[in-house]
Amino acid sequence: MNNDDVKRVDSGRRDMMRHLLGAAVLVGGGGTSYLVQAATTPTARRGGSIRAAYDSSSTADTLDPAKGSAGGDYIRAYMFYSGLTQLDSALAPTMNLAESIVSSDAKVWTITLRKGVTFHDGKSLTTADVIYSLLRHKDPKVASKIMTLAEQFTDAKAIGPNQIELTLANANADLPVLLADSHLVIVKDQTTDFSTAIGTGPYKLKTFQPGVLTAGIRNEQYFKPGLPHLDQVELVGIADGAARVNALLAGDVQLVNAVNPRSTKQVSSASGFAIMETKSGLYSDLIMRVDDPLTGNRDFVQGMKYLFDRTQIRDAVFGGYAVVGNDQPLPPMHRYYNAEVKPLPFDLDKAKFHFKNAGVLGKSTPPVFATTAANGSQEMAVFLQQAAARVGVQIPINRVPADGYWSNYWMRRPLSFGNINPRPSADVLFSQFFASKAPWNESGWNNPKFDQLLLAARAETDEAKRKQMYGDMQQIISTEGSIGIPAFVSFLDGYDKRIQGLKSIPTGPMMGFNFAEYVWWNA
Incomplete structure (x- = not known):
């Protein structure tokens, strides 16, 4: 990202936040351009499976979004659950489960939910799910990694069939940005057992072996038409950087993160492989x-x-x-x-x-x-x-x-x-x-x-x-x-060129941890 890019991003974000506070509305329809365009290009193909290798994994790996503490946890959160908002490549919030987010003072917000969304088990998304998902982070027993952030949520209540009024302790103009955090994805009301990862996300849980393997299959009832493209995504942990690169070049995995700079030429010079740099x-x-x-x-x-x-x-x-x-x-x-x-x-x-x-x-x-x-x-x-x-x-x-x-x-x-x-x-x-x-x-x-x-x-x-x-x-x-x-x-991801739709989002490697929803296999 050069200086001109930075100026454009900053200017656009200032304009967006000025509009948010001045017009008291953040509308979803105009804010989906980056991710949706990246995903719905005519060349996108449906089907196929890929395996991605991440550098951090352990027996502490979790399916509970509140407890996520490493990149693999964030990938799982976005695979199996959905947030109220998402961030685009300019780090501006776009609508996801929320249809709109409205405030006149940045302290009391009205969140209108998208209709017709269902969880993996067929249950419809309700205001109770959102209220529970936001307020559970305040409970010390949950041991949420964002408990200090959630302290600002003083009250959340339903004000209509698909509307929530969220009141903050103090004004926070960045609330729509905050709601894109992987810890704040939406879970079912009163969920305490996360072993099955029942969410509204693009994939349903198939296998979860902490520190070893996570596998998800396409959610056929996903609320975004045409997404995801892949039949299955697997996430494995390979801590050693050289071993990750070797696995990529051998075809055992198709996407890896944290490529050592000394290994970038090894990857980019190999036929059919490339490096994606994300300045961050x-x-x-x-x-x-x-x-x-x-x-x-x-x-x-x-x-x-x-x-x-x-x-x-x-x-x-x-x-x-x-x-x-x-x-x-x-x-x-x-x-x-x-x-x-x-x-x-x-x-x-x-x-x-x-x-x-x-x-x-x-x-x-x-x-x-x-x-x-x-x-x-x-x-x-x-x-x-x-x-x-x-x-x-x-x-x-x-x-x-x-x-x-x-x-x-x-x-x-x-x-x-x-x-x-x-x-x-x-x-x-x-x-x-x-x-x-x-x-x-x-x-x-x-x-x-x-x-x-x-x-x-x-x-x-x-x-x-x-x-x-x-x-x-x-x-x-x-x-x-x-x-x-x-x-x-910079984040350095290595990938098989048959993976298409992979873009840079500066919140993290592998498309800001969101790759599973948007990439496809062009083989």
Whole structure:
């Protein structure tokens, strides 16, 4: 995406949100262009099966949308369930199960449901299903990954046969964007057993073996005419990057994510295969837990940030398929990006100064845990280790398997790496990973000023004021946060060219986790 593309996306989104608040309506008919056009081109074919391999899978894989914590979970959510809205390639919301979403103040919203939609078991979609699906995230017993986001849902009630009035604690102009999140797809009223994944999505569950295999067959009663195209989609977990590429080139799978930049030529030079790059806000971050005496020391954190040779990481680790990061989570192409927040330079003298203040010179830090599941983390760990040694600090590296990394090591050790997919809005990203009570507050930091700005920005409908607030929040994270983000990485998917209809959506790999609904097999 070049600068002109970014300007067009930002301008279009501002116009859309201005229309949303000024005319008090978001209409579905005009907002389906990208995905529907991608799916209904005359060359689309019906039938066939494909197998996709994803890099993150474990026994913690889930069919409960509320508990999804990895990309494979998000793919399953969109395969078997449907959300009220979807995001297009410009990250603008389009209507899905909702026919329209209306508000005059961005606080009280009227959601009108599409008629004639049925669940996989034949039950009709009702307002009760939507109300339950939204409010269940507020229940601590559910342990939803978006519980902090759902706290803004203060009330939801039916006001007609197919209409819900959703009241928020504060105004949120991005509600239609939020409702596209995979955690907020719609489930049946009162569902507590998700082993059968009864939803309204494009596929019905055939097989689910956590950490091994997910298979879905086409939902013949799907509410979108002509979709999906495929008879069956299988999703398998292959943690090792080289093994994924080998499986692709051998024909065992037809689509893989997280191709190592060093493997892109191997794929693109092979007959019948290609690479799709999606520029994004994906990042692998160094996490320094604040609850450890050393990694919670501000001088130690600052010293570690000065050890990042960000240009080297961009070029050597990610093969140029990245842009330099500045220790906060919004990428340069984001409409709220604060260009005044500059990345720290690679500076060994300053790193040594801060390490001396932290009392770690001549000593060893806790080990840093790295894994292939966190893109580029093992290579970055080596660069940090080598740089630290030059100033008299030893950083041991523990390389651990991808399988089980997120359950056993991520956020559980003083030093580890995360791997964070883009979120549909700044509010969602900040709420899930940086709010004090966020379930994925990776470093465990607590910043009251940040929390206050988060709530204020969510309610602010003046675009200029909102941008200023988000800019201030980026500055706080960059200078006071306990994570290091050296680069924003493009998604690299490898695919068999017989897969058609595959497009870039910057919320994630594999068409923003939505590939199953739209691609077809052209064999």
